[in-house]
Amino acid sequence: MGKYLMNIPLEDGLDQYLNEIKDLKKLEGEFIDVNDCLNKVTCEPVYSNLSSPFYNCSAMDGIAVKAKSTFMANEQNIITLKENIDYIEVDTGDPIPKDFDAVIMIEDVLSKENKTAKIYKPAIPWQHIRCIGEDIVEQEMIIPSFHKIRPQDIGAMISARVQNVKVFKGFKVGIIPTGTELITKEETPKVGDIIESNSKLFEGLIVGYGAIPVIYPIVKDNYNQIKKSVLNALDECDMVLISAGSSQGREDYTHDIIAEIGKVLIHGLAIKPGKPAILGYARNKPIIGIPGYPVSAWVVMENIVRPTINKLTYKKCSNNKYIAAKLGKRIMSSLKYEEFIRVKLGKVNGEYIAMPIKQGAGTITSLVNADGVIRVSQNIEGIAQGSSVKVELLKDIDEINKTILAIGSHDLIVDLISSELTKNSLGQFKLNSIYVGSEQGILALKNDECNISPAHLFKLEDEDYSKYFIDEDISIIKLAKRTQGIIVKKGNPLKIESLDELVKYRIVNRQKGSASRILLDNFIDSKNIKKSSINGYKREESTNMSVAKTIQNDDADCAIGIYSVSKAFGLDFIPICEHEYGILVKTKNLQDDSIKKMLDVINSNPFKQKINSLGGYDLSQCGEVLKYEKSYN
Numbered sequence: 001m002g003k004y005l006m007n008i009p010l011e012d013g014l015d016q017y018l019n020e021i022k023d024l025k026k027l028e029g030e031f032i033d034v035n036d037c038l039n040k041v042t043c044e045p046v047y048s049n050l051s052s053p054f055y056n057c058s059a060m061d062g063i064a065v066k067a068k069s070t071f072m073a074n075e076q077n078i079i080t081l082k083e084n085i086d087y088i089e090v091d092t093g094d095p096i097p098k099d100f101d102a103v104i105m106i107e108d109v110l111s112k113e114n115k116t117a118k119i120y121k122p123a124i125p126w127q128h129i130r131c132i133g134e135d136i137v138e139q140e141m142i143i144p145s146f147h148k149i150r151p152q153d154i155g156a157m158i159s160a161r162v163q164n165v166k167v168f169k170g171f172k173v174g175i176i177p178t179g180t181e182l183i184t185k186e187e188t189p190k191v192g193d194i195i196e197s198n199s200k201l202f203e204g205l206i207v208g209y210g211a212i213p214v215i216y217p218i219v220k221d222n223y224n225q226i227k228k229s230v231l232n233a234l235d236e237c238d239m240v241l242i243s244a245g246s247s248q249g250r251e252d253y254t255h256d257i258i259a260e261i262g263k264v265l266i267h268g269l270a271i272k273p274g275k276p277a278i279l280g281y282a283r284n285k286p287i288i289g290i291p292g293y294p295v296s297a298w299v300v301m302e303n304i305v306r307p308t309i310n311k312l313t314y315k316k317c318s319n320n321k322y323i324a325a326k327l328g329k330r331i332m333s334s335l336k337y338e339e340f341i342r343v344k345l346g347k348v349n350g351e352y353i354a355m356p357i358k359q360g361a362g363t364i365t366s367l368v369n370a371d372g373v374i375r376v377s378q379n380i381e382g383i384a385q386g387s388s389v390k391v392e393l394l395k396d397i398d399e400i401n402k403t404i405l406a407i408g409s410h411d412l413i414v415d416l417i418s419s420e421l422t423k424n425s426l427g428q429f430k431l432n433s434i435y436v437g438s439e440q441g442i443l444a445l446k447n448d449e450c451n452i453s454p455a456h457l458f459k460l461e462d463e464d465y466s467k468y469f470i471d472e473d474i475s476i477i478k479l480a481k482r483t484q485g486i487i488v489k490k491g492n493p494l495k496i497e498s499l500d501e502l503v504k505y506r507i508v509n510r511q512k513g514s515a516s517r518i519l520l521d522n523f524i525d526s527k528n529i530k531k532s533s534i535n536g537y538k539r540e541e542s543t544n545m546s547v548a549k550t551i552q553n554d555d556a557d558c559a560i561g562i563y564s565v566s567k568a569f570g571l572d573f574i575p576i577c578e579h580e581y582g583i584l585v586k587t588k589n590l591q592d593d594s595i596k597k598m599l600d601v602i603n604s605n606p607f608k609q610k611i612n613s614l615g616g617y618d619l620s621q622c623g624e625v626l627k628y629e630k631s632y633n
């Protein structure tokens with residue numbers, strides 16, 4: 001059944017919703033042991049049962065004295081005090097008996113022998129004494145109401161002899177995964193199945209929001225079954241999230257169920273991803289319909305569910321962290337929606353660079369790989385490359401500062417450098433890669449949009465890459481000669497032996513500037529073959545891996561690629577030529593700590609052994625650094 005989707009700006013929609021639900025059932029309070037109250041929110045103020053300290057005590061190691069008997073002391077008039085009469089020995093924290101009213105630190109006592117102490121300066125009354133109630137006075141309020149309890153608050157309450165604290169009860173959030181296609185991770189997936197993962201994504205996020213997640217079993221796309229599960233969850237929880245079925249498909253029931261048992265306030269927000277979100281309530285409790293795609297779900301969780309839970313549990317929203325960065329690639333966006341663009345971040349020559357990555361609502365790895373998110377407002381069509389953008393951080397800034405941003409050509413070697421670098425530096429340094437092909441990568445390096453660029457060729461003069469670096473010295477870290485050729489299905493059923501045959505079958509291509517593309521284009525130009533006559537010429541993949549997966553899945557018959565990848569996917573390979581593969585880096589950056597650490601990895605034996613086991617690589621020059629000076633041009 002068709003449903004009318006609204007398009008309400010996020011902030012407006014959230015305000016309307018929070019305003020509508022503010023009078024729903026209030027969270028109840030309970031008394032709990034002070035030991036267990038971390039991160040809970042107080043319902044009422046907490047008062048002290050005992051002063052701290054509750055007796056006068058010494059703040060220092062030394063002697064407790066009667067100030068009056070020390071007044072005459074000075075460098076010319078050393079005074080001798082008698083133990084137990086004029087002074088007693090005390091250590092920090094010891095009680096001060098009534099007769100004494102000051103403490104002299106042990107280092108200010110000239111000598112102490114034969115039950116006497118010599119002093120050379122007077123003590124001011126009450127010096128170095130912590131008086132009763134210095135920290136906390138009995139019956140004083142120590143923690144206000146609606147306060148999220150921190151470790152130091154617990155310390156203070158225990159010092160004040162508080163045993164139990166009245167806090168708001170845990171806020172239970174029911175999670176209902178819906179979808180006939182869903183299976184658990186233990187089941188063997190067949191075509192048409194989707195492994196249910198949203199409930200665990202929601203669970204982790206809800207724990208982070210300070211609430212208690214309750215996951216219910218997967219429910220098939222059946223109106224009555226979903227309704228039953230929602231009613232049950234409403235009985236047991238304070239809020240309910242329904243995963244998927246939010247859109248307009250034949251089996252999307254979330255809207256109608258909420259409308260039947262309660263009220264839908266909003267269906268459709270002007271955000272992408274996340275637009276079909278449903279904000280409603282029933283039985284005095286909020287219900288939110290979360291779009292099924294994981295990234296859409298994440299956006300709705302962070303921007304709607306989190307503030308809703310905060311509001312209902314009386315917690316303040318913690319501030320997100322932002323940095324200013326230069327945008328490394330143009331963002332196109334729709335005027336209809338506010339968009340959440342996931343980016344990788346790097347620090348190049350002191351400036352942060354934000355590089356947009358894959359953006360599909362179904363790509364959960366875009367959240368795994370993202371370092372930050374740029375929110376592109378609804379009323380703009382995009383942001384130009386090079387603009388300054390505000391990026392919300394998803395990672396610690398220190399981690400980003402120590403991450404090498406690589407943009408260029410993909411090879412399994414780069415993945416290995418990345419894993420070995422992290423391992424060898426015990427997590428201190430990381431390598432973050434974006435694959436756009438060699439030529440685009442080298443342009444990014446030239447423009448200071450990345451720290452290094454993995455590329456498929458070394459001889460600058462051969463491909464005329466030198467034109468990009470007329471102003472700067474550039475170095476090449478050699479990695480391997482790799483075998484390039486034709487990837488075909490196992491057993492080579494079409495008997496493809498050369499490029500002449502490749503162009504007759506269904507191919508999958510690579511993006512411009514990649515080694516495979518250059519090889520193919522040079523070949524078809526030399527033979528005057530029309531690009532449009534090749535089936536699949538326009539289908540571009542950005543890595544050798546995705547090319548191999550396409551062939552393995554029988555969506556193409558053959559493609560140009562590298563040996564190691566065809567081997568990894570159990571495909572056959574017809575070698576054609578060898579070319580060199582390595583890393584370009586600006587010479588001035590060779591001394592950066594992270595680059596030096598990466599060179600250590602590249603020169604290490606375990607790393608070389610791992611590459612050798614992939615097959616198809618000649619490592620005889622691996623680790624050599626060639627420096628090209630500007631005068632080279």
Ligand SMILES: Nc1nc2c(c(=O)[nH]1)N[C@H]1C(S)=C(S)[C@@H](COP(=O)(O)OP(=O)(O)OC[C@H]3O[C@@H](n4cnc5c(N)ncnc54)[C@H](O)[C@@H]3O)O[C@H]1N2
Nearest residue numbers: 177179194195196197198244245246247252291292293296
């Ligand atoms: N004709 C239209 N189709 C769609 C529209 C639209 O406006 N018109 N909106 C699209 C947008 S935008 C989104 S977002 C999705 C929302 O989909 P639903 O909330 O209805 O969810 P499903 O269609 O059931 O699932 C979408 C996708 O997510 C997978 N999924 C669902 N649940 C889980 C789970 N628990 N764990 C992992 N993955 C899950 C599901 O299998 C689908 O692949 O609708 C668009 N369509």
Ligand code: MOO
Nearest residue numbers: 273274275296361
């Ligand atoms: O808005 Mo949907 O949320 O694009 O994926």
